[in-house]
Amino acid sequence: MSDVATGMQDTAEVTAAGRALIACPQCDTLYFEPEIREEQTASCLRCGRVLAAPRTNAYLRTLSLSLTAVILMIGAVFFPFIELEAAGLRNRTSVLDAILAFSSGLMLPLSLAVALLIVLIPLTRLAAIVYTIYPLARRRRPFAHAATAFRLAEGLRPWSMAEIFIFGVSVALVKVAGLASVSFGPAFWAFAGLVVVMVLQDNSMCRYTIWKSLEQERA
């Protein structure tokens, strides 16, 4: 363990051999910063967490997928995603209606939560990611507070629940199937597309590369 310890106290992240260090965020295992090529993946030897996974054209890919997601989100929110017909009565529901369904009395907090989890948080994340990556893709200096924006995007990640909503729709469909005839509206397909695009977007981002370049471009 004393291989790297000598003379490290004052230079912190640089070893005696002049090589930068990186620690696994999950288990604290110490590594030399990887000299990693595109399309390679580096993971922690102890806990298996992916430490770096740079991809070719990652910034451009992330940017275009983020913009695609924003456009799909607009369609998914405003168009009806389910149509229901029973005894001559007809009801079309958009995501907006699903959110507003709770807008009275005790259920107001719930409607706020649904709005946050399936629309506002995903949109905030997308905006923060575009804000962070756009200057990096053009090889410019990052915008002010880009690190804060990207930290926000990463912190909100578990709270973005669009993909769970899609499964909720399917369960709801089965529940009303006996009561009325139901059909999918255009927004359902927009939402399904959105989920796929967001997974692709998430996989195209290498956190390690983004943090590294934010730090370097700022200096």
Added chain:
Amino acid sequence: MSVHDMEVAGTRARLTTARSQGLVACHRCGRVHAAGTGRCTRCGGAIESRDAASLQRVWAWLLAGIVVYIPANVYPMLRTATLLDRDESTIVGGVIDLFQHGSYAVAAIVFIASVVIPIGKFLAIAYLALGIRRTVVMNAHQRHRLFEVVEFIGRWSMIDVFVVAILSALVQLGSVAIINPGIAAVSFALSVAFTMLSAQSLDPRLIWDADEEPV
């Protein structure tokens, strides 16, 4: 996809941690700093070698999650009014209804998402939190795996809340059928959120510390 071998900073035989080298690592971006640094220079977030208040927050959120899970099961989740009758169904009641209608797959999904996952999560988080101070059956690798599963799967419990939201928005057919959310929907959503916060409060590096041989 090719794999890049990480170059270990310790000896080949044994991995070393940032803490044992007198360093503080950022749990967001992995940058390493001298001990005593309070803020990461790369991502700007607060850093600590180990989150000292981690266990306190884990237990506090977990307790809150368990407490609100009780009304979530006692009170109705859905209030249905059709032409002929009114019906209030709890989480488990809804699962039984689905089962009796022959929708076994969907009944299973709702049962797993609203009963099995939440209760499993309470137990798993408590087990992980206990395992940090005491010796438990699973080793660090298995407990870390369990932690990853808990973090990944916890969000999916929210599915039932969305089902209630969609149904209440969709089924507003005047006198034929109207579905409204019950109070249990709120407490169930809170329970899921609290347990997610509980899992997020757990500093996974603590799981590995006990694994380490004394330096």
